[in-house]
Amino acid sequence: MLSILIANSKGGCGKSTLTTNLSAALALAGHEVLLADADRQRSSLGWAKRRPKTAKPIVVADWNKGIGEIPKTVTRLVIDGPAGLRKELFEELVAQADLILMPVLPSAFDQEASQSFIEKLDALKSIRKNRKGVAIIGNRMRDRTRAADRLDKFLGGLGHAVIARLRDSQAYGEAAATGLSVFEIRGARAVIREDWRPLIDYVEHGVL
Numbered sequence: 001m002l003s004i005l006i007a008n009s010k011g012g013c014g015k016s017t018l019t020t021n022l023s024a025a026l027a028l029a030g031h032e033v034l035l036a037d038a039d040r041q042r043s044s045l046g047w048a049k050r051r052p053k054t055a056k057p058i059v060v061a062d063w064n065k066g067i068g069e070i071p072k073t074v075t076r077l078v079i080d081g082p083a084g085l086r087k088e089l090f091e092e093l094v095a096q097a098d099l100i101l102m103p104v105l106p107s108a109f110d111q112e113a114s115q116s117f118i119e120k121l122d123a124l125k126s127i128r129k130n131r132k133g134v135a136i137i138g139n140r141m142r143d144r145t146r147a148a149d150r151l152d153k154f155l156g157g158l159g160h161a162v163i164a165r166l167r168d169s170q171a172y173g174e175a176a177a178t179g180l181s182v183f184e185i186r187g188a189r190a191v192i193r194e195d196w197r198p199l200i201d202y203v204e205h206g207v208l
């Protein structure tokens, strides 16, 4: 089983969006996915409740209540991290993860907060010793804007691979509202799927 933690202590940067869409993408690819929500806001659990019975099933668990023993049949665990991550929970979640994905928005405030989160992450022994993969995802990117250029420069200096850039699209909100992913709603543009290709490749094959 591969455990993937979606984390950034900055609120609203896209953790739950990444968690729910990645979980659905992996389920569609044939994985048995367990989505564990470690955020007390329970956004991912709410999403799963809205998920239509006809969609690919995703099993969910509330991390804060204890996820219990993970069934042997589960091949991917995706954990939605909370904002303002406290130290104890942070270390517990990182210990569980094989891979840590960190969404970052193209705003100066987000970059500052993300920088300090990365510093905390890099201070952990397992990360220093390269025992886990850490990758950054630029989120809500708009092409050819100065903010996007700035984010690109900033992301490049964080010392971890930038594996994908997800564009800003209403499709994410629409999918979230109906318990679906951008891969499952009608009318989502093909370029959105393209944005995800390097991310899925990285998770599935460690390919950059």
Ligand SMILES: Nc1ncnc2c1ncn2[C@@H]1O[C@H](COP(=O)(O)OP(=O)(O)OP(=O)(O)O)[C@@H](O)[C@H]1O
Pocket: 010, 011, 012, 013, 014, 015, 016, 017, 018, 039, 041, 043, 081, 082, 083, 139, 140, 141, 166, 167, 168, 169, 170, 172, 173, 176
């Ligand atoms: N690529 C995107 N395009 C458009 N909207 C997006 C995108 N990513 C996220 N959003 C929207 O931004 C808002 C915040 O996203 P989300 O809830 O995933 O962030 P979060 O990091 O989980 O927040 P929190 O820290 O509160 O848990 C949501 O309304 C979501 O639909």
Ligand SMILES: [Mg+2]
Pocket: 015, 016, 017, 039, 043, 080, 081
């Ligand atoms: Mg969230």
